[in-house]
Amino acid sequence: QSYGEEDTSHVMTLSMELAQESKMNGVYQLRNNTCYIPYYVGPYITYPTESQSTCPHDDQATRIYRTINGTCNNILEPQLGQSNGRFKRYLQAEYDDGYSSPRIYSRNRTCTDYVIYRKCIKQLLPSARTVSAAIHTEYNISSPNTVMLMQWGQFLDHDFTAAAIVQPAEENPCCNHSDVRAGKLHPDSFISDGQCFPIPIVQDPSDRHFNRTCMNFIRSKSIDDRIGFFRPREQQNLLTAFIDGSNVYGSDDTTASHLRGQNGRMKTSGNNLLPRGNDGDCIRDNAPYCFAAGDERVHVFPGLTAMHTAFVRLHNYLVEKFDNHTTWDGEKLYQESRKVVGAILQRITYTEWLPEILNSYTMHQYRLNEGGYQYNQNVNPSISGVFGTAAFRFGHSLIPDFLVIDGQEKPSRKLFNNPQHVFTSLDSIVANLLSNPAQMRDRFVSREVSDHLFERNGIGFDLPAFNIQRGRDHGLPSYNMFRYFCGLPEVTSFNSSYLGNAGPSLQSVYAHVDDIDVFAGGMSEPNLPGSNLGPLFSCIIAQQFQDLKYGDSFWYETSDQQRGFKAAELASIKKIGLSKVLCQVFNLVKVQRNPFKLVTNTNPEVLCDSLDDIDLTPWY
Ligand code: HEM
Numbered sequence: 001q002s003y004g005e006e007d008t009s010h011v012m013t014l015s016m017e018l019a020q021e022s023k024m025n026g027v028y029q030l031r032n033n034t035c036y037i038p039y040y041v042g043p044y045i046t047y048p049t050e051s052q053s054t055c056p057h058d059d060q061a062t063r064i065y066r067t068i069n070g071t072c073n074n075i076l077e078p079q080l081g082q083s084n085g086r087f088k089r090y091l092q093a094e095y096d097d098g099y100s101s102p103r104i105y106s107r108n109r110t111c112t113d114y115v116i117y118r119k120c121i122k123q124l125l126p127s128a129r130t131v132s133a134a135i136h137t138e139y140n141i142s143s144p145n146t147v148m149l150m151q152w153g154q155f156l157d158h159d160f161t162a163a164a165i166v167q168p169a170e171e172n173p174c175c176n177h178s179d180v181r182a183g184k185l186h187p188d189s190f191i192s193d194g195q196c197f198p199i200p201i202v203q204d205p206s207d208r209h210f211n212r213t214c215m216n217f218i219r220s221k222s223i224d225d226r227i228g229f230f231r232p233r234e235q236q237n238l239l240t241a242f243i244d245g246s247n248v249y250g251s252d253d254t255t256a257s258h259l260r261g262q263n264g265r266m267k268t269s270g271n272n273l274l275p276r277g278n279d280g281d282c283i284r285d286n287a288p289y290c291f292a293a294g295d296e297r298v299h300v301f302p303g304l305t306a307m308h309t310a311f312v313r314l315h316n317y318l319v320e321k322f323d324n325h326t327t328w329d330g331e332k333l334y335q336e337s338r339k340v341v342g343a344i345l346q347r348i349t350y351t352e353w354l355p356e357i358l359n360s361y362t363m364h365q366y367r368l369n370e371g372g373y374q375y376n377q378n379v380n381p382s383i384s385g386v387f388g389t390a391a392f393r394f395g396h397s398l399i400p401d402f403l404v405i406d407g408q409e410k411p412s413r414k415l416f417n418n419p420q421h422v423f424t425s426l427d428s429i430v431a432n433l434l435s436n437p438a439q440m441r442d443r444f445v446s447r448e449v450s451d452h453l454f455e456r457n458g459i460g461f462d463l464p465a466f467n468i469q470r471g472r473d474h475g476l477p478s479y480n481m482f483r484y485f486c487g488l489p490e491v492t493s494f495n496s497s498y499l500g501n502a503g504p505s506l507q508s509v510y511a512h513v514d515d516i517d518v519f520a521g522g523m524s525e526p527n528l529p530g531s532n533l534g535p536l537f538s539c540i541i542a543q544q545f546q547d548l549k550y551g552d553s554f555w556y557e558t559s560d561q562q563r564g565f566k567a568a569e570l571a572s573i574k575k576i577g578l579s580k581v582l583c584q585v586f587n588l589v590k591v592q593r594n595p596f597k598l599v600t601n602t603n604p605e606v607l608c609d610s611l612d613d614i615d616l617t618p619w620y
């Protein structure tokens, strides 16, 4: 077994409750529909690994601290979870040509069956925009959770997933083709190594706002250029899979050293903000400059920029304290502080954030609660395609219509990629994350992102449509296949109660229940009691978080002598929550104990001073 293989073997040992023969025995064969010939891609053969690194046990550098690019976490297979590695798959890819071209056709085919020759009249899947316009409409219900629930989700996502795309040479390259202008699919959609896969916008009265016929979309990069060898195309994750603060420090050495300042500190700019960076997608209109961070998407939302700022400040706070009490050199100050920041990120995620997302039953079933940690070197910590491309995008449903900044409602469309308010109103942004409600986690999504994402000169984009199109680009099998993978009954009719109230809308766009895209179907499922997710996304997300915990040899609770914390240090870390961190780095006076929930009688505001201090005495 080797890096890049579909690795589900570990699931057997870790989650016997869920383990099902069907999903564990190698690659799952697609259900044989009347006219559907399943393409068998596999069994997953061994890929050559990109960088053959070795990690000798006696190498101090890789033994004690995480590497920046995530290698050497797993001693048997040092590449597991590294940046620029493959997304793993739970199910065989479903590409139209079997190995690379996107999934574009419906299961609904009319076929004439000959013994040697089978001729089918194919029907295209509905456009991703059509699906979005039918399913992911707007219906705002406020959630009992704060915008911080959304914001942590995005910040966390940027610690572990970023699919590489091919950088286009020109501005809007995929919508300029004559076929597209004639209302047809871009010719790249039919071939294995095409880069364009623009989303057709079908003009019909139900579509709300778009008076264009095409939304630009570029396919994710194939991990290597060997698609001609009949191996399924695989996507590349630019980030380290581990929750290791790579969003703060970077996922490669160049970025990391660029962000590092003097004497163990992280670089900052005026007013203790993030350091200056390249413009990239950032809108400079009213901002003096743009920021640099461990993940490039730092400007996507000012709340996100605020979280990046928080953890750079936390790092520097730790450095300062350590420096005052030890004789450590810059390297040690940096590494020890980075180790604590990583531990705090993990702990907030698993003990504060995940319990708002998954219910207590799932938390327990997947062993996601604090305590009882033991590293399992057979667990593949890589991010699964369906997690990054579909399930973990559930957070797009939480996005609010606006933030209140300095007492004014600023529609989200004015905030994307715009760092302006971070310079003038950072405290107000943070206060709003903690006091305004997120939207409910349901299939409905704010029009701010479904019509007005990245809007410039009246041209906006549709985020749910991107998610659906990205799933097809990555060859994700459909919703039902993943239901099957999770041991959930497959949906056999659009009337199924599993689909909540989305059945009729789904039926209005899809020809066959097996066509339902995994994002659209998973988002349609009503939340399980006590959770913010339906059964399918609960399964996929819980499985991924299990892998990220038990497959991480630097997990903050590890008892490993060199990688872990001393008992007293760990006890100190276990007293730190997000509220305290925010108090510390933003000089708050009071905050609610659970920052992911609105202030109520059961979640009152308390004085920051009444929360346990970040106690570093065990370190010195
Ligand atoms: C203001 C809020 C947000 C904006 C504007 C935003 C925007 C985007 C965009 C434009 C993409 C790329 C879509 C594509 O081309 O495939 C994306 C991907 C993604 N988003 Fe969000 N998002 C937001 C919040 C969130 C939240 C709250 C979560 C999770 C809780 C999340 C999870 C993800 C994930 C996992 C991806 C895939 C990343 C990758 O692998 O490349 N996002 N988002």
Ligand SMILES: [Ca+2]
Pocket: 159, 160, 239, 240, 241, 242, 243, 244, 245, 246, 247
């Ligand atoms: Ca990471």
